[in-house]
Amino acid sequence: MNVISIGAEKRTKVHISVKLGILAVAVLIFVACNQNPIMYEISKETKPKVATIAGTPSKVVKTDNGVLWVANGSLKKRSVDGTAWNGPIAISGASGVPRNVAALGNSVYALTINDSTTLASELWTSSDAGGTWAKITGADGFIDAIFAAGDTLFVGARATAGYAVYYLDGNTLQPTTFTAAPAQSLIGAVMNGSDYYLAFTVSGIFKSSVKTTFGAAMTASSVIAWDKAYLSGLILVGSDVVAVGRSKFMLINRSGGDFEAKDCSVTLTGALDVLEMGADDLLLIGIDSSSVEYGYREILLSDGSMPANLNIILKSPGSKGTSGTEATSVVSADQYRGAMSKIQITAFTTYTENGTPVILASTYKTGLYSYRKDEWNAEE
Amino acid sequence: MSIRVSRLKFAAVLFCLGAALATAQNDAPATDGSNDGSSGNADGALPIESEWTGSDPSAYTSGDQIFRIGIGPIFPLFFINSDGGLAENKVYPGGTGSLEYSYFLTPNLALGGEIGIMFSGTIGQNMLFMMPFGFTATWQLVTDRFEFPFSFMIGAYTQNYTTENYFGLFAKPSAGVYWRYNPDWSFGLRASWWAVPQWTADSTKDMYGNFAEVTISARYHF
Numbered sequence: 001m002n003v004i005s006i007g008a009e010k011r012t013k014v015h016i017s018v019k020l021g022i023l024a025v026a027v028l029i030f031v032a033c034n035q036n037p038i039m040y041e042i043s044k045e046t047k048p049k050v051a052t053i054a055g056t057p058s059k060v061v062k063t064d065n066g067v068l069w070v071a072n073g074s075l076k077k078r079s080v081d082g083t084a085w086n087g088p089i090a091i092s093g094a095s096g097v098p099r100n101v102a103a104l105g106n107s108v109y110a111l112t113i114n115d116s117t118t119l120a121s122e123l124w125t126s127s128d129a130g131g132t133w134a135k136i137t138g139a140d141g142f143i144d145a146i147f148a149a150g151d152t153l154f155v156g157a158r159a160t161a162g163y164a165v166y167y168l169d170g171n172t173l174q175p176t177t178f179t180a181a182p183a184q185s186l187i188g189a190v191m192n193g194s195d196y197y198l199a200f201t202v203s204g205i206f207k208s209s210v211k212t213t214f215g216a217a218m219t220a221s222s223v224i225a226w227d228k229a230y231l232s233g234l235i236l237v238g239s240d241v242v243a244v245g246r247s248k249f250m251l252i253n254r255s256g257g258d259f260e261a262k263d264c265s266v267t268l269t270g271a272l273d274v275l276e277m278g279a280d281d282l283l284l285i286g287i288d289s290s291s292v293e294y295g296y297r298e299i300l301l302s303d304g305s306m307p308a309n310l311n312i313i314l315k316s317p318g319s320k321g322t323s324g325t326e327a328t329s330v331v332s333a334d335q336y337r338g339a340m341s342k343i344q345i346t347a348f349t350t351y352t353e354n355g356t357p358v359i360l361a362s363t364y365k366t367g368l369y370s371y372r373k374d375e376w377n378a379e380e
Numbered sequence: 381m382s383i384r385v386s387r388l389k390f391a392a393v394l395f396c397l398g399a400a401l402a403t404a405q406n407d408a409p410a411t412d413g414s415n416d417g418s419s420g421n422a423d424g425a426l427p428i429e430s431e432w433t434g435s436d437p438s439a440y441t442s443g444d445q446i447f448r449i450g451i452g453p454i455f456p457l458f459f460i461n462s463d464g465g466l467a468e469n470k471v472y473p474g475g476t477g478s479l480e481y482s483y484f485l486t487p488n489l490a491l492g493g494e495i496g497i498m499f500s501g502t503i504g505q506n507m508l509f510m511m512p513f514g515f516t517a518t519w520q521l522v523t524d525r526f527e528f529p530f531s532f533m534i535g536a537y538t539q540n541y542t543t544e545n546y547f548g549l550f551a552k553p554s555a556g557v558y559w560r561y562n563p564d565w566s567f568g569l570r571a572s573w574w575a576v577p578q579w580t581a582d583s584t585k586d587m588y589g590n591f592a593e594v595t596i597s598a599r600y601h602f
Contacts, residue, residue: 036544037585043467045504293543338504
């Protein structure tokens with residue numbers, strides 16, 4: 001046997017093995033180059049703060065005199081230029097705990113729920129920033145929704161006879177009549193020009209120029225019927241009425257005609273608000289992506305209204321679009337992803353604090369979050 | 381030098397280290413067959429004294445196999461970012477486990493494979509998961525009933541964080557000490573250093589993660 005040839009054969013095999021190994025390494029590098037920079041994103045994480053307003057807070061509302069209000073079993077307030085939340089604010093005479101709020105002018109409205117023995121609800125109002133409270137009567141049944149729309153307050157209540165809607169008339173609630181009474185629940189109310197729009201979970205959207213009487217539901221989109229849309233939120237964007245639902249569709253009404261439907265591919269939680277950023281406003285939309293990813297998406301508005309021709313793109317916070325220059329709500333996409341991708345957002349409220357836009361996000365069971373100083377975190 | 385070329389060189393260095401260890405050969409214990417001169421009794425009976433001198437018989441021979449299972453904590457050491465600086469460590473210590481198979485080519489050299497898993501929490505209250513797998517080359521020294529394997533693993537890993545994933549190159553040198561309990565089992569400790577490079581389309585987000593694991597292990601010999 002030729003020892004020299006055996007050694008040469010072994011060296012050849014080693015060289016081939018090394019070359020194959022280097023090739024495998026090169027393939028791994030090539031494949032890796034198109035993936036998520038996970039360790040980089042972790043390096044951008046911020047330590048969660050302890051939420052001052054814990055649990056599942058209501059939507060934050062703002063009175064015209066610059067006071068923010070939120071309820072989560074207790075009532076708290078904060079000046080728009082303040083540095084901290086104050087409370088709990090007591091509602092003298094209330095038998096339950098505050099669970100929801102609405103604002104109209106300089107007045108705040110608080111819905112209190114007494115769930116200790118029987119489920120009972122009361123509606124209270126204060127026009128002196130919580131100093132004194134007056135009870136608003138007139139609703140029959142259990143109040144489960146309060147929304148301010150333009151110049152009035154709409155209230156939804158579950159009564160024995162069915163679901164009822166009331167409007168505020170002075171300091172009492174008067175029943176709103178419908179051609180065909182909607183089923184529960186009232187999920188939003190807006191005023192567009194001189195018209196009121198009321199949205200219900202499965203009954204659709206109703207429109208009227210008077211708050212006392214509504215006809216039948218507006219015509220739904222040809223793509224999806226009202227009882228399949230499962231509406232969760234309603235908002236006025238410029239002159240467009242926009243509704244979102246858990247059916248993964250967004251419905252847009254321009255000039256009072258039929259609703260156009262836009263497939264969004266993710267469940268929309270109903271959290272909606274417009275973030276004003278000067279030249280480019282953004283519509284913020286809470287999402288639920290198969291319970292794997294939560295958080296929100298952005299839509300770049302066109303002159304304050306929805307983009308024309310359904311040219312709507314739900315982009316991730318931090319994304320600057322294909323041009324690389326589009327407005328976005330956050331400075332760091334990585335910080336947003338680490339902080340908010342597991343957070344279920346139920347409501348948005350945006351406002352300006354000392355000239356800087358602030359985003360407040362009411363969440364499911366994780367308290368009130370905020371975007372301040374270029375960072376998403378629990379509101380302290 | 382382009383970034384891609386420098387990455388290739390880095391990875392090539394890692395692989396060549398492993399290849400070099402895999403091609404190292406150990407000489408078999410010399411058996412010169414020398415004896416003390418006895419060649420048997422005059423009547424042809426076997427000599428009383430052993431004809432073998434020199435080294436003791438090896439604990440391992442070619443064809444021996446080991447199956448190892450290990451579990452223990454893992455510690456994030458440091459993360460180097462794309463400009464060579466240290467990124468803030470935002471990963472907490474976690475846990476890791478692994479399974480390994482080795483086949484001895486010589487009494488000291490074994491080749492095989494390993495698969496593992498790790499989990500760690502992050503400062504943002506998220507979870508980081510990694511699953512490395514690859515080929516291993518082991519050089520083992522034996523003294524009495526203590527065994528000291530030195531291994532090098534090269535392969536790949538998958539990583540999961542929130543809804544994101546990564547797949548890339550992985551390398552892990554290890555050193556261990558085991559006590560041979562009986563012919564079938566040995567128990568001991570192993571320390572390893574995880575080299576976890578992460579290269580993406582945006583080179584400014586490249587990171588080089590470094591972790592240390594200390595595991596208690598049980599090895600089955602067969």
